[in-house]
Amino acid sequence: MSTLEIRDLHVSVETPEGAKQILRGVDLSVSSGQTHAIMGPNGSGKSTLAYSIAGHPKYEVTSGEVLLDGEDVLAMTVDERARAGLFLAMQYPVEVAGVTVSNFLRTAKTAIDGKAPALRQWVGDVRTAMENLRMDPVFAERNVNEGFSGGEKKRHEILQMELLSPKFAVLDETDSGLDVDALRVVSEGVNRVKSTTDVGVLLITHYTRILNYITPDFVHVFVDGRVAEQGGPELAERLEAEGYDRYLVGSN
Amino acid sequence: MSTTTTETTDNTGLSTDHSRAVADGAHTHGQGTVPEKSRGDRATSFALADFPLPTGREEDWRFSPVGRFQGLFGGVLTGVAPQVEITGDPAVTIERVGHDDPRLGAAGAPGDRLAATAWESFAEALVITVPSNHVMTGETLVTITGTDTPPAAQHILIVAESLSEGVVVLDHRGSAELAQTVEIQVEDGASLRVVSVQDWDAGAVHASSHRAVIGRDATLRHVVITLGGDVVRITPEAAFTAPGGEVEMNGLYFADAGQHQEHRLFVDHAVPNCRSRVTYKGALQGDGAHSVWIGDVLIRKEAEGTDTYELNRNLVLTDGARADSVPNLEIETGEIEGAGHASATGRFDDEQLFYLRSRGIPEAAARRLVVRGFFAEMISKIGVQSVQDRLLAAIDAELDIVMGQLIGTDDLDEADVIAAVESGVVK
Numbered sequence: 001m002s003t004l005e006i007r008d009l010h011v012s013v014e015t016p017e018g019a020k021q022i023l024r025g026v027d028l029s030v031s032s033g034q035t036h037a038i039m040g041p042n043g044s045g046k047s048t049l050a051y052s053i054a055g056h057p058k059y060e061v062t063s064g065e066v067l068l069d070g071e072d073v074l075a076m077t078v079d080e081r082a083r084a085g086l087f088l089a090m091q092y093p094v095e096v097a098g099v100t101v102s103n104f105l106r107t108a109k110t111a112i113d114g115k116a117p118a119l120r121q122w123v124g125d126v127r128t129a130m131e132n133l134r135m136d137p138v139f140a141e142r143n144v145n146e147g148f149s150g151g152e153k154k155r156h157e158i159l160q161m162e163l164l165s166p167k168f169a170v171l172d173e174t175d176s177g178l179d180v181d182a183l184r185v186v187s188e189g190v191n192r193v194k195s196t197t198d199v200g201v202l203l204i205t206h207y208t209r210i211l212n213y214i215t216p217d218f219v220h221v222f223v224d225g226r227v228a229e230q231g232g233p234e235l236a237e238r239l240e241a242e243g244y245d246r247y248l249v250g251s252n
Numbered sequence: 253m254s255t256t257t258t259e260t261t262d263n264t265g266l267s268t269d270h271s272r273a274v275a276d277g278a279h280t281h282g283q284g285t286v287p288e289k290s291r292g293d294r295a296t297s298f299a300l301a302d303f304p305l306p307t308g309r310e311e312d313w314r315f316s317p318v319g320r321f322q323g324l325f326g327g328v329l330t331g332v333a334p335q336v337e338i339t340g341d342p343a344v345t346i347e348r349v350g351h352d353d354p355r356l357g358a359a360g361a362p363g364d365r366l367a368a369t370a371w372e373s374f375a376e377a378l379v380i381t382v383p384s385n386h387v388m389t390g391e392t393l394v395t396i397t398g399t400d401t402p403p404a405a406q407h408i409l410i411v412a413e414s415l416s417e418g419v420v421v422l423d424h425r426g427s428a429e430l431a432q433t434v435e436i437q438v439e440d441g442a443s444l445r446v447v448s449v450q451d452w453d454a455g456a457v458h459a460s461s462h463r464a465v466i467g468r469d470a471t472l473r474h475v476v477i478t479l480g481g482d483v484v485r486i487t488p489e490a491a492f493t494a495p496g497g498e499v500e501m502n503g504l505y506f507a508d509a510g511q512h513q514e515h516r517l518f519v520d521h522a523v524p525n526c527r528s529r530v531t532y533k534g535a536l537q538g539d540g541a542h543s544v545w546i547g548d549v550l551i552r553k554e555a556e557g558t559d560t561y562e563l564n565r566n567l568v569l570t571d572g573a574r575a576d577s578v579p580n581l582e583i584e585t586g587e588i589e590g591a592g593h594a595s596a597t598g599r600f601d602d603e604q605l606f607y608l609r610s611r612g613i614p615e616a617a618a619r620r621l622v623v624r625g626f627f628a629e630m631i632s633k634i635g636v637q638s639v640q641d642r643l644l645a646a647i648d649a650e651l652d653i654v655m656g657q658l659i660g661t662d663d664l665d666e667a668d669v670i671a672a673v674e675s676g677v678v679k
């Protein structure tokens with residue numbers, strides 16, 4: 001049983017006009033096995049939260065804490081965070097020329113586990129995970145994200161989540177840009193990891209439709225760099241009906 | 253990724269020159285000289301006296317540190333040429349011949365001062381011949397070892413006789429100040445691969461003129477790999493003598509602090525229906541690391557049906573390194589298959605690094621993946637396994653220079669991750 005705690009997190013980015021504050025005191029606590037949906041309008045700071053947890057150098061934490069089982073995540077390097085059990089499925093996965101998916105996955109697995117996986121078992125695991133995500137086996141020999149469609153990139157992110165089995169996974173708009181079939185395949189992938197491991201999930205989304213496939217335990221409405229309201233799954237239904245307007249009135 | 257890219261595809265009778273397309277600081281194009289009207293107008297001669305001492309302002313010297321070539325500029329060179337050792341297919345004939353051998357010089361006259369110096373200075377030439385119709389097993393490996401003797405010249409002629417197939421590797425090691433000529437003749441229907449590896453020790457100064465002629469339906473695959481030495485300037489030139497020829501010129505370089513690595517290519521399309529592909533890729537790191545790539549392609553009036561593409565990409569890993577890149581395509585006929593070029597110089601991509609590290613891969617291993625990935629396609633084109641393996645090891649050693657201090661910061665078994673990176677490279 002693990003917990004990921006975010007306490008009063010303030011984050012800014014450097015812009016040509018000076019530092020710009022984006023997160024304004026985020027409080028959030030996720031335990032193993034739980035799924036928290038974070039829903040908010042574009043520009044509310046959802047990706048900033050995701051990147052800050054992962055340690056992207058562009059985002060500067062000005063105050064607050066992120067703790068994984070009491071350990072100071074903010075003091076860890078990007079790769080240390082991943083090895084500590086954090087995973088980020090990115091909204092815009094990055095191309096890496098000349099590095100094949102299979103090489104990338106094996107290298108990541110080796111890094112996360114601290115030792116090379118047993119080859120037979122590993123090859124089988126990769127094949128099964130790819131089949132489950134309806135990924136053509138040829139993807140293994142393609143370069144990471146190079147020429148992948150939007151949907152293929154998202155499947156590839158969830159493939160990594162399955163194979164690396166993190167303690168906590170932050171999924172940043174994994175649903176955006178997916179058609180209904182792809183959305184189902186990707187959601188099934190997330191649900192598989194949820195059912196076979198004790199992963200805690202931070203499901204970031206703009207729309208409610210992915211919540212028809214992945215049931216959240218908690219819903220947090222994210223507006224203007226902080227959590228504006230939280231509740232159970234019923235809150236998502238209300239957002240579905242009313243949109244974000246209610247929260248935007250009066251915020252700047 | 254902060255990348256400077258120029259990309260053009262032409263099928264008009266226009267010349268494109270990017271010598272004034274200045275972008276970020278890592279990618280500049282030199283200044284202050286008047287370019288020649290056409291690359292085809294450049295004077296060539298076998299006589300050293302026809303080439304005045306370069307000052308650094310000439311079109312073909314403007315990117316070079318002329319001061320560092322002083323040892324080779326003095327006139328005729330009298331030092332002892334680097335040692336040569338040859339192994340490989342016994343059916344390939346090896347001869348040592350005098351300056352007056354009629355086969356020498358057939359691939360064209362020198363195009364610059366150092367090429368003329370090399371021509372006037374050599375005492376004995378090495379001639380390597382793949383006999384007509386012979387298909388080589390393995391490669392002929394020519395190991396050239398410098399032993400720090402006074403400035404010297406060397407002449408090598410490689411002939412692939414008609415319908416033969418072969419591979420010749422020139423492997424430069426040790427240290428030398430060397431003005432060299434490599435003549436390459438690919439006769440009708442022959443297919444030849446020449447790989448020149450510059451893996452010199454520190455201190456070496458190497459100027460080499462590669463002059464190739466390619467016959468009817470013949471193919472030359474020319475590979476240049478420059479890693480070591482202080483100053484290396486290679487000028488590969490390829491000319492087609494009959495229709496149906498094909499040349500692929502690939503290069504790969506890795507410049508460290510203080511190293512100057514210059515590759516000036518010239519592909520001369522003077523006959524119809526020939527094809528050329530030029531691809532050079534380089535990485536640079538450290539203060540004063542400097543690479544120069546010049547890609548001149550001339551499609552003359554007679555060269556209808558030409559198909560050409562040239563590309564140079566540079567990856568600047570640290571501050572203080574500089575890559576100059578000038579593709580120059582001149583087209584004198586409208587009747588071509590295709591012609592294009594691209595040049596891009598980019599800095600190390602932090603987003604790539606973040607992506608890999610967010611999967612637990614330590615920084616040193618992540619950088620290794622990115623740089624190996626950058627070179628991967630080029631390495632697979634070398635076509636000689638032993639050279640490919642050595643190159644990968646050399647790239648890793650280069651990366652260790654700057655990465656050394658980053659390794660071992662936590663309890664992770666870095667060796668395992670590195671091994672994983674390694675097991676996935678180009679097969």
Ligand SMILES: Nc1ncnc2c1ncn2[C@@H]1O[C@H](COP(=O)(O)OP(=O)(O)O)[C@@H](O)[C@H]1O
Nearest residue numbers: 013014015022041042043044045046047048049
């Ligand atoms: N690197 C950056 N430079 C300037 N502004 C940024 C940068 N990154 C994010 N922002 C701004 O921060 C705000 C939140 O962005 P983001 O976290 O991407 O929101 P979301 O993911 O909720 O759409 C937006 O107004 C965005 O323009």
Ligand SMILES: [Mg+2]
Nearest residue numbers: 046047091173
């Ligand atoms: Mg976002």
